Amino acid sequence: MDGRAEDLVARRRRLLGRGYQLLYDEPLELVRGDGVYLFDRDGRGYLDAYNNVPVVGHCQPDVVAAIQRQVATLNTNTRYLAEPILDYAERLLATHAAELDRVLFTCSGSEAVDLALRVARQATGATGVIVTTNAYHGVTMATAAISPSLGPGAPAGPGLRTVAAPAPLGDDDGTAFAGRVERAIEVLRDDGHELAAMVVDTALVSDGIVMEPASFLGPVVATIRAAGGLFVADEVQAGFGRSGTDLWAYARHGIVPDLVTLGKPMGNGMPIAALVARVELTDGFGDAVRYFNTCAGNSVSIAAAAAVLEMIERDRLLANATSMGDRVRAGLREIAAEHPELTRVRGAGLYVAADLCDPETGAVRGDLTKLVVERLRARGVLISAVGPQRETLKIRPPLPIAAGDVDHLLEQVAATMATLTG
Amino acid sequence: MDGRAEDLVARRRRLLGRGYQLLYDEPLELVRGDGVYLFDRDGRGYLDAYNNVPVVGHCQPDVVAAIQRQVATLNTNTRYLAEPILDYAERLLATHAAELDRVLFTCSGSEAVDLALRVARQATGATGVIVTTNAYHGVTMATAAISPSLGPGAPAGPGLRTVAAPAPLGDDDGTAFAGRVERAIEVLRDDGHELAAMVVDTALVSDGIVMEPASFLGPVVATIRAAGGLFVADEVQAGFGRSGTDLWAYARHGIVPDLVTLGKPMGNGMPIAALVARVELTDGFGDAVRYFNTCAGNSVSIAAAAAVLEMIERDRLLANATSMGDRVRAGLREIAAEHPELTRVRGAGLYVAADLCDPETGAVRGDLTKLVVERLRARGVLISAVGPQRETLKIRPPLPIAAGDVDHLLEQVAATMATLTG
Numbered sequence: 001m002d003g004r005a006e007d008l009v010a011r012r013r014r015l016l017g018r019g020y021q022l023l024y025d026e027p028l029e030l031v032r033g034d035g036v037y038l039f040d041r042d043g044r045g046y047l048d049a050y051n052n053v054p055v056v057g058h059c060q061p062d063v064v065a066a067i068q069r070q071v072a073t074l075n076t077n078t079r080y081l082a083e084p085i086l087d088y089a090e091r092l093l094a095t096h097a098a099e100l101d102r103v104l105f106t107c108s109g110s111e112a113v114d115l116a117l118r119v120a121r122q123a124t125g126a127t128g129v130i131v132t133t134n135a136y137h138g139v140t141m142a143t144a145a146i147s148p149s150l151g152p153g154a155p156a157g158p159g160l161r162t163v164a165a166p167a168p169l170g171d172d173d174g175t176a177f178a179g180r181v182e183r184a185i186e187v188l189r190d191d192g193h194e195l196a197a198m199v200v201d202t203a204l205v206s207d208g209i210v211m212e213p214a215s216f217l218g219p220v221v222a223t224i225r226a227a228g229g230l231f232v233a234d235e236v237q238a239g240f241g242r243s244g245t246d247l248w249a250y251a252r253h254g255i256v257p258d259l260v261t262l263g264k265p266m267g268n269g270m271p272i273a274a275l276v277a278r279v280e281l282t283d284g285f286g287d288a289v290r291y292f293n294t295c296a297g298n299s300v301s302i303a304a305a306a307a308v309l310e311m312i313e314r315d316r317l318l319a320n321a322t323s324m325g326d327r328v329r330a331g332l333r334e335i336a337a338e339h340p341e342l343t344r345v346r347g348a349g350l351y352v353a354a355d356l357c358d359p360e361t362g363a364v365r366g367d368l369t370k371l372v373v374e375r376l377r378a379r380g381v382l383i384s385a386v387g388p389q390r391e392t393l394k395i396r397p398p399l400p401i402a403a404g405d406v407d408h409l410l411e412q413v414a415a416t417m418a419t420l421t422g
Numbered sequence: 423m424d425g426r427a428e429d430l431v432a433r434r435r436r437l438l439g440r441g442y443q444l445l446y447d448e449p450l451e452l453v454r455g456d457g458v459y460l461f462d463r464d465g466r467g468y469l470d471a472y473n474n475v476p477v478v479g480h481c482q483p484d485v486v487a488a489i490q491r492q493v494a495t496l497n498t499n500t501r502y503l504a505e506p507i508l509d510y511a512e513r514l515l516a517t518h519a520a521e522l523d524r525v526l527f528t529c530s531g532s533e534a535v536d537l538a539l540r541v542a543r544q545a546t547g548a549t550g551v552i553v554t555t556n557a558y559h560g561v562t563m564a565t566a567a568i569s570p571s572l573g574p575g576a577p578a579g580p581g582l583r584t585v586a587a588p589a590p591l592g593d594d595d596g597t598a599f600a601g602r603v604e605r606a607i608e609v610l611r612d613d614g615h616e617l618a619a620m621v622v623d624t625a626l627v628s629d630g631i632v633m634e635p636a637s638f639l640g641p642v643v644a645t646i647r648a649a650g651g652l653f654v655a656d657e658v659q660a661g662f663g664r665s666g667t668d669l670w671a672y673a674r675h676g677i678v679p680d681l682v683t684l685g686k687p688m689g690n691g692m693p694i695a696a697l698v699a700r701v702e703l704t705d706g707f708g709d710a711v712r713y714f715n716t717c718a719g720n721s722v723s724i725a726a727a728a729a730v731l732e733m734i735e736r737d738r739l740l741a742n743a744t745s746m747g748d749r750v751r752a753g754l755r756e757i758a759a760e761h762p763e764l765t766r767v768r769g770a771g772l773y774v775a776a777d778l779c780d781p782e783t784g785a786v787r788g789d790l791t792k793l794v795v796e797r798l799r800a801r802g803v804l805i806s807a808v809g810p811q812r813e814t815l816k817i818r819p820p821l822p823i824a825a826g827d828v829d830h831l832l833e834q835v836a837a838t839m840a841t842l843t844g
Contacts, residue, residue: 016524059494074453109716139715
């Protein structure tokens with residue numbers, strides 16, 4: 001770290017405190033973004049293969065123009081009539097299953113999941129919740145309490161049960177997963193909690209990015225419904241086209257959730273998130289309790305979100321996510337053939353994952369994963385790590401990434417792997 | 423309502439559901455904002471004497487320029503180094519008591535209060551919370567549970583006690599209020615809950631806007647501290663200069679809170695909020711649990727927030743809030759002398775309140791308050807109602823309001839009062 005970086009780190013500590021964490025041992029000071037690239041003060045460009053928030057690319061010109069225009073015209077709340085929020089809501093709902101016919105806006109994905117929990121408890125009159133073992137669903141008190149990946153500092157309530165997610169690249173068609181859910185429902189009942197909801201990140205990111213076989217959620221949804229609970233598809237991580245074949249990762253599983261939470265990429269960086277649901281759930285909740293979220297669905301965030309959806313469609317970003325994601329995976333598999341430490345290449349669309357392991361024992365090696373992440377950063381390529389032991393490379397560039405940038409990413413991964421055992 | 427408004431209302435119902443409420447019997451379709459004015463599709467201007475979010479005025483040019491510049495340059499998160507967020511944090515903390523030396527960013531005021539509750543529980547190891555009888559503190563599950571003004575649809579946890587707020591224009595110097603808090607602490611202990619925190623909106627808005635005498639929080643803070651609890655000043659409503667004498671309404675009471683929550687006006691409409699606290703609270707929390715809020719403190723929201731703080735200082739908006747607020751109150755008192763239905767004119771700075779009552783019995787008349795609000799809207803002036811029986815006129819224009827606009831507001835209130843008993 002140079003002197004300037006050290007100063008900034010010290011100031012962060014003094015002003016924001018110890019809780020604020022930085023990516024990389026040599027943290028980056030970024031000053032500019034453009035497409036799939038980020039730039040530091042010295043003008044050095046970094047291929048951003050990590051940030052899923054700028055889903056249509058950093059500073060995408062049409063999104064920027066929409067925000068610039070709206071912020072100079074009007075920025076207000078949902079207690080006045082406005083056409084743009086309705087046009088956006090209509091367009092957004094048209095991308096979901098027909099049964100999902102209402103949208104409530106929030107400021108963050110955490111607020112969306114928090115609201116889903118409130119709606120589910122209101123609708124079912126029950127308190128039991130099931131999530132996966134290493135789930136992450138948000139930072140509010142209620143969502144942190146259903147996020148075991150945060151550790152014991154975010155204590156879970158008594159009505160929570162966790163179930164192991166399917167293994168990456170396992171062969172469970174969902175039957176075994178549903179069996180675990182069934183037993184969790186029974187244990188909840190033994191403890192006096194009927195089931196309100198199961199909440200599942202549809203890419204199971206913090207459980208290690210598990211997206212295949214794309215059917216394993218079907219039996220789980222049936223099990224949840226049979227118990228009178230609601231199925232919440234948390235699309236905050238996976239939504240808005242990242243999985244390639246559809247805007248929503250839940251659609252890959254052929255399921256229709258009761259509630260869907262949207263967030264991070266929704267405004268390409270402008271804070272906006274949402275809960276999509278069936279009318280009887282939102283109206284039942286709305287009748288029971290007032291809900292007004294001041295900045296949620298504000299005019300500027302809606303303008304950004306509308307531009308994002310337009311860009312995904314106009315630039316055919318689903319198809320690009322599929323083909324570029326497949327290109328990344330094919331390239332990683334070639335590298336893995338040379339370097340057996342790299343294994344379990346997986347994902348869907350531009351959610352790409354691979355583990356680092358000991359080739360002799362097969363044991364995962366989070367330390368190697370960290371080395372790869374840090375060395376790639378030194379080579380100007382940004383990715384990160386995830387998974388229960390942070391053993392998994394997490395690769396998720398903005399959706400418009402081009403083949404040349406994918407090839408650059410792969411070259412750098414190959415070069416990094418070559419240094420690993422040296 | 424004309425045909426177009428009816429169509430928009432029907433679309434809202436069909437897309438956003440029954441929970442979304444509109445202001446006014448004849449809802450407004452707004453398309454443009456400028457300073458203290460909002461404009462509908464027909465170009466009719468409305469004096470905005472209601473919205474506290476656009477604290478420096480709708481579409482304030484310097485704030486707009488800051489947002490436009492930043493959104494075209496870079497919009498990213500707090501996991502990279504950046505100077506602007508540190509410059510802003512430094513400036514923001516300098517406006518608070520010296521003991522309050524760390525800031526954590528969130529996306530909304532609800533998230534800030536929710537985080538305050540998490541920090542308070544972590545720091546004290548306790549679960550008891552005290553709020554005022556008609557408090558409102560947010561829409562997450564945890565904050566709705568400490569918002570009795572939301573009614574029984576937002577069920578409170580067992581560790582919550584409410585205490586009556588001081589009466590508007592009463593003579594309690596805080597002794598009686600502190601006595602009620604003391605008894606609430608005892609009842610919490612009887613129920614097995616040690617005190618984690620008391621959370622108080624420093625303008626007591628939903629309890630009817632109670633800001634005088636500006637000392638009544640002193641004894642309460644001492645009582646809370648003596649019981650081992652933390653005092654949370656919720657400045658989401660009152661903060662950023664609205665109370666006139668200081669940026670923060672808590673400062674009027676001569677107190678130093680343990681935690682301060684900021685929100686609504688912080689980004690003049692861009693979603694940004696924060697928790698300000700002593701270092702041992704934030705670092706203790708940060709050590710215990712990971713907290714990363716993706717869009718909180720993003721580059722664009724920080725640019726907006728920095729411009730807001732700059733405008734408040736450069737344009738001497740505290741002084742304007744004081745003098746214009748006093749001008750509104752003086753004018754309302756003149757009108758009240760003619761119309762005894764108008765009573766209890768109060769507030770501080772540009773948080774202005776007055777009640778409508780039956781002049782014979784003194785009983786509050788929420789129906790008259792609603793009439794005044796609706797008739798003012800018809801006359802092109804926007805305010806709203808608040809209070810346990812919605813008996814209180816809530817007047818809080820953007821801080822740069824000029825004397826001519828205040829006089830226009832007062833003329834319209836006078837004309838409206840003249841129609842009231844007709």
